[in-house]
Amino acid sequence: MPLERDEQADRDVDVVVVGFGGAGACAALEAARSGASVLAVDRFTGGGATAMSGGIVYAGGGTSVQKAAGVVDTVDDMVAYLRQETGDVVSEETLREFCATSAEMVEWLADAGVPFDPSVCPFKTSYPPNDYYLYYSGSENAWPYRSAATPAPRGHRTHGRGTSGRAFFAALASAARAAVRVLPQTTATSLLVEDGRVVGVECRTLRSRWHTVLHRYATRPGLYFPGFARVLHRRIAALETARGRTVRIRARRGVVLSAGGFVHNREMLRAHAPEFRGGLPLGTQGDDGSGIRLGESVGGVADRMSSVSAWRFLTPPSALLRGVLVDESGSRFVDESSYGAAIGSKLVLERGGKAWLLVDETILRAARRQIRRETLWFQRLSAHYLLRVALVRGPSVEEVARRSGVDPAGLAATVAAYGRGEDAFGKAAELVAPLTGPYALIDCSYGPRLGYPCPVLTLGGLRVDEKTGQVLDVPGLYAAGRTAVGLCSNSYVSGLSLADCVFSGRRAGRHAAANL
Incomplete structure (x- = not known):
C-alpha cells in the first residue's frame, strides 16, 4: 500500500527516534534544537512507562528547587551517594558529569514546561502525598550511605496531583511536538544498514481507534491486572498484523532507540532474571524488549540484563x-x-x-x-x-x-x-x-498480591559509548533510557531512571544530530 502524503514527506529525515516516551521525547527535542530534522515513531501514542510513573526526577547538587526549599546540597555529596548505588555500571567521569549537570537538567526541563515545587516532605515515604514535591527518594538516610555523604532530598516530583508522570510527559511531549514530527501507532520492525552503518528503520504503521482504546485499557487498569493486559495485547497484535502497512524511513544522521525495557517480555525475563517473575510489571506492553533486540540484530551487545528492580x-x-x-x-x-x-x-x-x-x-x-x-x-x-x-x-x-x-x-x-x-x-x-x-x-513477602503488589522493572539494555550514547561498534545507532545500560542499571532509586532518560536521551539526540 502506498504511503500517505504526510508519511511520504517524512521518508528522509536527519534523525529517527524509535519510542516516544521520556527518553525518546528528550532525544527528539535535543536533536531538533541541535538543528536536525527529526521523526519520532511510537508503537502506541507516546508516553510509555514515563507517563505511568511518579514523575520523579533525581537531581541535586544545588538545583533551583532545592535552593528555593532552603536545602543545601553539593555535587560532591551527590556523587558520593550515587557512587554506592551505581557501582561500576558507569565511569566516574560519567557519574560526575551527570551530577554536575543535574541543576542544569532541571532548568532544561522547566524550560520545556515541566513544573516543579520546592515543598519538602517531612517524613520518609515511597512517594509523597499531594502537599509535597521534594523528598528523600532513595537510601540517603540509611546506613552506610549517610556515612559517606551528607544526605539531601533529591527526589524532584513533578507538580501534579496523584502520580505525576502524566504531567511530566505532557509538558515534555508538548515541547517536543512543537519541534519534531511524531508518527504514532508505528512499530519499528528492523533497522536499515548500508556499508556497516545504520541508515534508517523499517516500520509497520496503521491508523486504528480500537488500537488506541485497547492500549489504554491494557495500560490502566491493565497495570494492576497483567493477565487482563496480556489478553488485550493479543488483540492489539492481531490488529497490527491485519491492518499494518510497511514504511521505510531513512535517517541521514542517526537512529535513536528509546523503546523502553523488557519487563513485559516473559521469555526474556525468564531467561535473564527468573527470580523476579511474579512481580507486578511496571511499564506498558511496549516494554517488550523490542528496542534491545533491534540493537542486537545489527551487532549491538546487551548487558546488565539480570538487573531488575523489585520494590518492597x-x-x-x-x-x-x-x-x-x-x-x-x-x-x-x-x-x-x-x-x-x-x-x-x-x-x-x-x-x-x-x-x-x-x-x-x-x-x-x-x-x-x-x-x-x-x-x-x-x-x-x-x-x-x-x-x-x-x-x-x-x-x-x-x-x-x-x-x-x-x-x-x-x-x-x-x-x-x-x-x-x-x-x-x-x-x-x-x-x-x-x-x-x-x-x-x-x-511482606514477594509475590503477586493485589493488596500489596511488588512492582518490578528491568534495568539492563544495550551497551553504549558513555560520551555519545552510540551503541558500541554500531555506527549510526544510538540508545537511551531503559533500552540502554545507564546510571540506574546497577540499582534503582526513585527518580534515577527518569533522570537517566533525560540525561541519556539528550546525549543521544545531540550526538545523533551532529553525526554527519
Whole structure:
C-alpha cells in the first residue's frame, strides 16, 4: 500500500527516534534544537512507562528547587551517594558529569514546561502525598550511605496531583511536538544498514481507534491486572498484523532507540532474571524488549540484563520504619529505612522472597493514625491491607512467630538484641527502640498480591559509548533510557531512571544530530 502524503514527506529525515516516551521525547527535542530534522515513531501514542510513573526526577547538587526549599546540597555529596548505588555500571567521569549537570537538567526541563515545587516532605515515604514535591527518594538516610555523604532530598516530583508522570510527559511531549514530527501507532520492525552503518528503520504503521482504546485499557487498569493486559495485547497484535502497512524511513544522521525495557517480555525475563517473575510489571506492553533486540540484530551487545528492580516498600505509613524486618529464621537482613528497591533486591535474591515486619501495638496505632495524611489512594489501599489483613497478632514474640511460620527462637533472639540497641545495620537512632507486646508480624513477602503488589522493572539494555550514547561498534545507532545500560542499571532509586532518560536521551539526540 502506498504511503500517505504526510508519511511520504517524512521518508528522509536527519534523525529517527524509535519510542516516544521520556527518553525518546528528550532525544527528539535535543536533536531538533541541535538543528536536525527529526521523526519520532511510537508503537502506541507516546508516553510509555514515563507517563505511568511518579514523575520523579533525581537531581541535586544545588538545583533551583532545592535552593528555593532552603536545602543545601553539593555535587560532591551527590556523587558520593550515587557512587554506592551505581557501582561500576558507569565511569566516574560519567557519574560526575551527570551530577554536575543535574541543576542544569532541571532548568532544561522547566524550560520545556515541566513544573516543579520546592515543598519538602517531612517524613520518609515511597512517594509523597499531594502537599509535597521534594523528598528523600532513595537510601540517603540509611546506613552506610549517610556515612559517606551528607544526605539531601533529591527526589524532584513533578507538580501534579496523584502520580505525576502524566504531567511530566505532557509538558515534555508538548515541547517536543512543537519541534519534531511524531508518527504514532508505528512499530519499528528492523533497522536499515548500508556499508556497516545504520541508515534508517523499517516500520509497520496503521491508523486504528480500537488500537488506541485497547492500549489504554491494557495500560490502566491493565497495570494492576497483567493477565487482563496480556489478553488485550493479543488483540492489539492481531490488529497490527491485519491492518499494518510497511514504511521505510531513512535517517541521514542517526537512529535513536528509546523503546523502553523488557519487563513485559516473559521469555526474556525468564531467561535473564527468573527470580523476579511474579512481580507486578511496571511499564506498558511496549516494554517488550523490542528496542534491545533491534540493537542486537545489527551487532549491538546487551548487558546488565539480570538487573531488575523489585520494590518492597515498608512506607507509608512512616511509623512502620520502627519495626524489625526478618526472614524465616527470624533474622534481620537490612536497615528498614533503606529504599524499597534495596529491600526488594535482598528479599528476592538473598532471602527466597520471604520476609515479615515485626511491630508492636504502639507502632500499629501510630501507623493507622498516619494513613490519611501520608498516603495517596494506591498507597492507602496497601497500608490498610498490611495493617488489617496481612498480619498475625499475639501476646508474645514466640506466639506470632509460630503462627506466621517464622522460627520463634531466632525471632526472640533478634528482638532481644534489638532492644539492647545492638543494630548491625546502623539504622538511625531515632528509629530504634525496644518493642513491647502485644505484637504483630506483617507478611511482606514477594509475590503477586493485589493488596500489596511488588512492582518490578528491568534495568539492563544495550551497551553504549558513555560520551555519545552510540551503541558500541554500531555506527549510526544510538540508545537511551531503559533500552540502554545507564546510571540506574546497577540499582534503582526513585527518580534515577527518569533522570537517566533525560540525561541519556539528550546525549543521544545531540550526538545523533551532529553525526554527519
